Amino acid sequence: MKPEWNQWAREFKEQYPGANSALMPLLHRIQAEEGWLSDETIHDVATLFDLPESYVESVASFYSLFFRNQVGKKVVHVCVGLSCALAGSDRLMENLEHRLGIKEGQTTADGEYTLLEAECLAACNQAPVAQVNLRYFEGLDPERADVLLESSKSPEEEVKP
Amino acid sequence: MSQKYYLLRNREVADIDRMDVYLAHGGYQALKTALTDYKPEELVDLVKKSGLRGRGGAGFPTGMKWGFLPNDGRKRYLVVNSDEAEPGTYKDREIIEKNPHQLVEGIIISSYATKAREAYIYCRGEFLFGAEQLQRAVSEAYAEGFLGENILGSGFSVDLKVYRGAGAYICGEESALLESLEGRRGNPRLKPPFPAIAGLYGGPTVVNNVETITNVPAIVTYGAEWYTSMGTAKSPGVKIFSVSGRVSRPDNYEIPLATPLRSLIDDYAGGVLPGHKIKAVIPGGSSVPLLLPDKLDTPLDYESVLQAGSMLGSGGCIVLDDSVCMVGATARLVKFYREESCGKCTPCREGTYWMTDVLDRIERGQGTEEDLDTLMDIADNIGGKCFCPLGDASLGVLVSAMKFFRDEFEAHVREHACPMGAKLYDTVNH
Numbered sequence: 001m002k003p004e005w006n007q008w009a010r011e012f013k014e015q016y017p018g019a020n021s022a023l024m025p026l027l028h029r030i031q032a033e034e035g036w037l038s039d040e041t042i043h044d045v046a047t048l049f050d051l052p053e054s055y056v057e058s059v060a061s062f063y064s065l066f067f068r069n070q071v072g073k074k075v076v077h078v079c080v081g082l083s084c085a086l087a088g089s090d091r092l093m094e095n096l097e098h099r100l101g102i103k104e105g106q107t108t109a110d111g112e113y114t115l116l117e118a119e120c121l122a123a124c125n126q127a128p129v130a131q132v133n134l135r136y137f138e139g140l141d142p143e144r145a146d147v148l149l150e151s152s153k154s155p156e157e158e159v160k161p
Numbered sequence: 162m163s164q165k166y167y168l169l170r171n172r173e174v175a176d177i178d179r180m181d182v183y184l185a186h187g188g189y190q191a192l193k194t195a196l197t198d199y200k201p202e203e204l205v206d207l208v209k210k211s212g213l214r215g216r217g218g219a220g221f222p223t224g225m226k227w228g229f230l231p232n233d234g235r236k237r238y239l240v241v242n243s244d245e246a247e248p249g250t251y252k253d254r255e256i257i258e259k260n261p262h263q264l265v266e267g268i269i270i271s272s273y274a275t276k277a278r279e280a281y282i283y284c285r286g287e288f289l290f291g292a293e294q295l296q297r298a299v300s301e302a303y304a305e306g307f308l309g310e311n312i313l314g315s316g317f318s319v320d321l322k323v324y325r326g327a328g329a330y331i332c333g334e335e336s337a338l339l340e341s342l343e344g345r346r347g348n349p350r351l352k353p354p355f356p357a358i359a360g361l362y363g364g365p366t367v368v369n370n371v372e373t374i375t376n377v378p379a380i381v382t383y384g385a386e387w388y389t390s391m392g393t394a395k396s397p398g399v400k401i402f403s404v405s406g407r408v409s410r411p412d413n414y415e416i417p418l419a420t421p422l423r424s425l426i427d428d429y430a431g432g433v434l435p436g437h438k439i440k441a442v443i444p445g446g447s448s449v450p451l452l453l454p455d456k457l458d459t460p461l462d463y464e465s466v467l468q469a470g471s472m473l474g475s476g477g478c479i480v481l482d483d484s485v486c487m488v489g490a491t492a493r494l495v496k497f498y499r500e501e502s503c504g505k506c507t508p509c510r511e512g513t514y515w516m517t518d519v520l521d522r523i524e525r526g527q528g529t530e531e532d533l534d535t536l537m538d539i540a541d542n543i544g545g546k547c548f549c550p551l552g553d554a555s556l557g558v559l560v561s562a563m564k565f566f567r568d569e570f571e572a573h574v575r576e577h578a579c580p581m582g583a584k585l586y587d588t589v590n591h
């Protein structure tokens with residue numbers, strides 16, 4: 001457990017009438033630092049909340065943006081909703097798979113990229129769209145998948161709940 | 162077409178997301194009016210008179226929802242649902258990213274009207290920028306004295322917090338949202354009790370959609386009669402429609418209710434792509450049945466769209482043209498519900514999985530005649546038999562596609578292939 005986690009947990013708990021409401025904000029905060037939520041993290045968070053590990057796991061595993069496996073420094077979510085599919089999101093995904101040498105759901109060997117499907121990202125007027133570490137890239141050309149990889153050279157800003 | 166905006170007002174103004182710019186454009190005037198000229202009960206009456214209905218999809222009258230809160234002295238909560246994730250719908254995202262103060266102002270007025278002491282915006286996890294915009298707007302509102310204790314000397318106090326979800330469409334269902342906000346899995350709750358009686362932390366709670374709340378400042382400013390002068394008697398006012406798919410100008414369009422669907426597509430969204438014909442329209446987000454081109458003159462109000470065989474829903478309008486394979490489109494939408502089923506109840510969890518399998522098989526040309534009956538059989542065992550509306554939502558497009566385009570499903574089986582090349586992406590036109 002990192003020393004600051006205890007402090008964060010206390011601060012989040014103070015904000016809500018129910019202590020467990022602070023659980024997701026803390027998981028967001030920790031994942032922003034660590035990149036993912038390891039078994040050890042789940043154990044530590046359970047301790048901080050005086051909850052069974054199974055409870056914390058039940059929450060962490062429910063939500064698609066909490067990563068229970070190690071992911072790349074950049075997580076690329078390609079929207080595969082219908083409006084994006086009509087605008088070429090499947091081809092965009094194929095091109096990204098080819099470019100990165102991995103399949104959807106996988107992480108590159110160098111730990112740089114994880115490639116994932118996203119359900120409708122609510123940007124259908126700009127289809128096809130994708131997110132890199134939750135930052136939008138809109139109106140993409142399915143044949144120019146590199147835009148997603150080049151534009152994200154700088155380290156992503158911190159994700160704060 | 163030229164448009165008068167109320168909900169998307171100032172969308173062309175640079176930096177309207179900043180407090181000083183928002184104030185310079187008349188921002189928070191409605192809040193001052195509400196606190197000065199109205200008692201809370203009078204505001205509830207005003208919203209009742211306006212006939213405003215919930216814009217998240219269900220269309221329940223907002224004033225009536227507010228009126229359900231019991232007068233039993235318990236602490237009340239207002240929760241704003243910003244978990245927009247219904248395929249084809251992107252109106253709330255524009256509001257929170259581009260003009261978050263308009264939502265915050267609406268929330269403060271609505272909290273005053275419902276006597277809520279604490280308010281939350283539950284923001285979809287994927288909307289990181291949206292959550293940042295909201296957080297900044299909330300901080301600015303505190304700094305101006307629009308939030309917190311004794312707002313503008315009125316004696317009214319409310320606190321507002323932005324809460325980030327973490328990726329779950331089901332949390333747009335109000336009871337699942339409350340579960341999530343309380344730090345649990347987003348499994349829907351059994352109703353009744355409804356949130357008005359036992360909502361957040363068991364307290365009386367109103368849950369309203371972002372667009373719904375965004376109407377409130379405009380209704381305070383212009384009055385209930387202005388609102389009812391638009392639309393129909395049962396569906397008054399304005400609504401944002403998110404148009405996408407095979408049209409020339411996909412965008413959010415704010416139009417009076419009862420505007421014909423054809424006008425939305427042709428006059429606003431620039432019509433179907435050149436050289437193509439409309440095959441079907443999903444008028445209200447991915448959960449509603451298809452409308453065929455013979456229904457294009459349907460007025461976009463709750464009653465007329467229902468009568469035409471679909472639902473107004475969220476106003477997410479996806480236009481499908483003659484280049485789109487209906488089996489492929491249906492498979493894509495049903496897969497969404499498979500991904501987003503919370504897994505709590507069997508018909509939804511297993512049924513959406515099974516339907517996706519069968520649809521993919523048919524699309525690949527490996528389906529059988531029997532598969533078509535299987536699909537309808539599974540649908541029959543989901544419809545009306547699930548714990549929450551998600552199961553039924555997975556059937557809207559499927560059942561109507563099987564009804565209107567059965568020949569396409571049969572052609573896939575007969576020809577052992579997708580006659581349209583199994584590509585949703587029409588390469589010729591891109």
